[in-house]
Amino acid sequence: MADNSKLGFATRSIHAGAEPDPATGARSVPITQATAFVFKDADHAAALFSLEESGFIYSRLTNPTVSVFQERVASLEGGVGATCTASGHSAQLLALFALMEPGDDFVASNKLYGGSITQFGHTFKKFGWKVIFVDPIDPENFRKAVTPNTKAMFTESLANPGGVVCDIEKIAEIAHEAGVPLIVDNTLPSPALCRPFEFGADIVVHSTTKFISGHGNAMGGAVIDSGNFDWAQNDKFKGLAGSCGAYHGLNFHEKFGPMAFTMYGHAVGLRDLGPTMSPMNAYLSLTGAETLSLRMKKHADNALEVAKWLTTHSQVEWVSYAGLTDSPFYELARKYCPDGAGAVFTFGVKGGYKAGVKIVERCELFSHLANIGDTRSLITHPSSTTHRQLSEQQQISAGAGPEVVRLSIGLEDVEDIISDLDQALRA
Ligand SMILES: *Cc1c(COP(=O)(O)O)cnc(C)c1O
Numbered sequence: 337m338a339d340n341s342k343l344g345f346a347t348r349s350i351h352a353g354a355e356p357d358p359a360t361g362a363r364s365v366p367i368t369q370a371t372a373f374v375f376k377d378a379d380h381a382a383a384l385f386s387l388e389e390s391g392f393i394y395s396r397l398t399n400p401t402v403s404v405f406q407e408r409v410a411s412l413e414g415g416v417g418a419t420c421t422a423s424g425h426s427a428q429l430l431a432l433f434a435l436m437e438p439g440d441d442f443v444a445s446n447k448l449y450g451g452s453i454t455q456f457g458h459t460f461k462k463f464g465w466k467v468i469f470v471d472p473i474d475p476e477n478f479r480k481a482v483t484p485n486t487k488a489m490f491t492e493s494l495a496n497p498g499g500v501v502c503d504i505e506k507i508a509e510i511a512h513e514a515g516v517p518l519i520v521d522n523t524l525p526s527p528a529l530c531r532p533f534e535f536g537a538d539i540v541v542h543s544t545t546k547f548i549s550g551h552g553n554a555m556g557g558a559v560i561d562s563g564n565f566d567w568a569q570n571d572k573f574k575g576l577a578g579s580c581g582a583y584h585g586l587n588f589h590e591k592f593g594p595m596a597f598t599m600y601g602h603a604v605g606l607r608d609l610g611p612t613m614s615p616m617n618a619y620l621s622l623t624g625a626e627t628l629s630l631r632m633k634k635h636a637d638n639a640l641e642v643a644k645w646l647t648t649h650s651q652v653e654w655v656s657y658a659g660l661t662d663s664p665f666y667e668l669a670r671k672y673c674p675d676g677a678g679a680v681f682t683f684g685v686k687g688g689y690k691a692g693v694k695i696v697e698r699c700e701l702f703s704h705l706a707n708i709g710d711t712r713s714l715i716t717h718p719s720s721t722t723h724r725q726l727s728e729q730q731q732i733s734a735g736a737g738p739e740v741v742r743l744s745i746g747l748e749d750v751e752d753i754i755s756d757l758d759q760a761l762r763a
Contacts, residue, residue, distance in 0.1 A: 340411055345528065346629045353407025354622075367619045368400040387583065387591070387603055397602050401615040405622050409548065409558045412527040412628070413540050416563030417598030419605065420556060420618065424523060424543025425455055426611030427557030431519055431541050433609065434575055434600045435487045438464030442488040442516075443481045445472035445502065446733050447495040449543075450723040452521070453734065456490075471733070475506040482514045487572055489516060493532055493672060494524035496708065497718055497742040498735020499656035499681045501668040508536030515570045523547070523709070524680055528632035529673045538565040539597070544621050546709025547679075550631055554620035556613050559601055563594030576600055582608075631711070631747060636676025638753060639745040645754050646683050651691075651761040653739065657681035679745045680708050682718075682735060685761070689738035692717040696741065698763050701748065701756035708744035713753050716742045 340352050354365050373392035375381035383389040392398050402420050410418040421427045432442065444456055446469040456467040470477035472491050489511040491502045504520060511518040517538035522530060526547040532540050542548060544556035567576040567589045576596050577589040582604060588596040606612055636659070643657035658669035659677035669677040685691045695715070696704045702715040706722050716722060718736035731737055745753060 341414075345412065348411045349408070349528075349628045350626045352411035353404040365401060365404045365619060365622055367615050369615050370399075371395050387586065387599070395615070396610055396612050397606055399612075399615050399618070401622075402613050402618040405556075405613070405618040405625075406558070408622060408625055409527075409542065409544070410560050412625070413522070413560045414527075414531055414533045414562070415540065415560040416594050418558050418560040419598055419601030420544070420558050420613040421606070422557065422611040422613055422617075423555045424521075424541070424545055424557040425451060426609075427541045427543070427559045428452060428455065428521070429609065429611070430557075430601050430605040431539055431559045432460070432465065432488065432490075433605055434597055435517070435573060436463070436465045437487075437574070439466075440464075440485045440487045441466040441468055441483055442490055443468045443470055443478050443486060444489070445491040445495065446470060446730075447472055447498050447500045447502075447735060448490075448492055448521070449496045449523075450718065450726060450734060450736065453730065454725050472502045472507065473500065475503050475510060478507055479510045479514070486514060487516055488519055489514075490519045490521070492521040492524065493530045494658065494669075494678050494680070495735070496524055496680060497682050497722075497740070499658050499663065499665065499677075500735065501658045501665040501672055501677070503668060504532050504537055504672060505535040508538070511538075512536070515572060517565045524678045525673050526628060526632055526709075528629045529636065529675055529678060533562040533564075535672065538562050543709075546707070547632065547635070548625055548628060548709075549617075549621040550624040550628065550709060550711065551620070552707060552710035552712065554617040554624070556617050556621050557611075559598075561594075561597040565597075567596055575604070580604070632679075633676065634747050635679035635745060638747070638750045639679045639681060639743075640676065641750045642743065642745055642753055642757070643681055643683075646757070649758075649761055651686050653684040653686050655681070655683045656735070680742065681745075682740050682742045684737075684739040685741055687739070689719065692739055692741050693720055694763070695760045698760040699756055700759075701752055702743070702760075708742075710744065711747045713746035713748060713756075714744040718742050 406418040520532040579585040658665040723736035
């Protein structure tokens with residue numbers, strides 16, 4: 337569909353990027369399970385390789401099924417382009433890879449998915465990239481952490497798992513004053529509930545593994561560019577606005593304008609790092625995306641009901657869900673996620689670590705596993721699983737202390753979800 341920007345969200349969830357297959361008329365997007373694509377002639381091949389023409393060369397860089405999914409997620413976020421990747425973690429790697437050089441730093445929220453804290457704090461060190469973690473609850477903390485080598489700011493819109501809503505608009509302003517882009521991990525609300533570009537964010541990353549795909553059956557990630565950040569406003573972004581040695585001195589910013597960041601993601605990021613999304617996973621994720629707005633509404637409605645019920649339970653110490661009126665993040669949630677504060681939240685159980693472990697073991701409908709964003713309700717005890725690698729202090733500051741239980745509320749009947757938690761809490 338050529339210009340779909342005026343169509344509604346649900347329509348774009350189903351149609352953006354897709355046409356009936358020109359070869360067969362197939363209405364659902366075919367899975368192009370092919371590694372490479374035939375050139376028309378030698379000139380065509382040369383033009384593709386020098387980025388003079390766009391087209392398919394080799395599926396590490398671009399693939400027809402993956403490309404439809406890229407257009408779909410770019411449209412849903414309101415961006416100009418997207419690069420899809422094998423997982424959410426590789427999307428984070430690709431987003432930062434375009435911006436960072438050895439010796440550079442980026443300022444990140446300390447309320448992130450546990451895996452992101454480990455990726456940023458330990459593994460990225462090997463590239464010479466330094467992360468400076470700050471508490472995002474006061475956006476001024478981002479400003480205080482800026483150094484001359486800062487290249488980006490990074491936060492989650494709704495933080496996993498603490499139920500924290502970040503003030504994206506304020507953090508974006510601070511990032512822009514520092515001359516760097518704000519990258520927002522928008523995995524938890526998905527674009528059905530929150531669209532960070534509307535509040536000044538420059539780049540959105542996703543673990544499409546979670547809600548966008550939505551059925552617990554396909555790993556994937558996406559990096560989406562708003563197209564609004566000027567990479568040539570200062571001399572910080574040499575990869576994007578300098579001459580690229582790997583393409584005979586090509587300057588991505590001059591050549592591709594607002595598509596510079598996305599082109600770099602394919603032509604350098606995927607080409608040289610290689611974390612490509614498979615056509616099969618793109619297909620499953622496209623199918624999932626078709627029902628995104630329906631699913632997110634039901635996820636959020638169920639979550640609110642379960643959260644309200646938990647606040648009345650005698651075995652529950654506290655509930656941290658931004659959709660509850662007494663949450664400190666309620667007002668921010670109304671601003672950034674007016675249609676619901678998502679499906680993932682935490683509560684504190686009386687009895688600490690031991691009680692937390694017992695509840696996850698006693699649940700029957702809830703699956704005890706390390707994932708979120710499935711049709712099925714999921715439960716974890718972060719301090720013994722997803723956040724186990726962190727120190728106790730890091731666990732507490734990430735909202736994953738010993739008494740914390742995390743829920744990802746699914747699409748089952750809410751009465752069944754509640755009765756399962758009730759029997760587990762009583763036991
Ligand atoms: C799961 C998750 C990731 C990592 O994504 P993978 O697809 O597992 O690599 C990043 N951020 C958030 C918020 C997540 O929930």
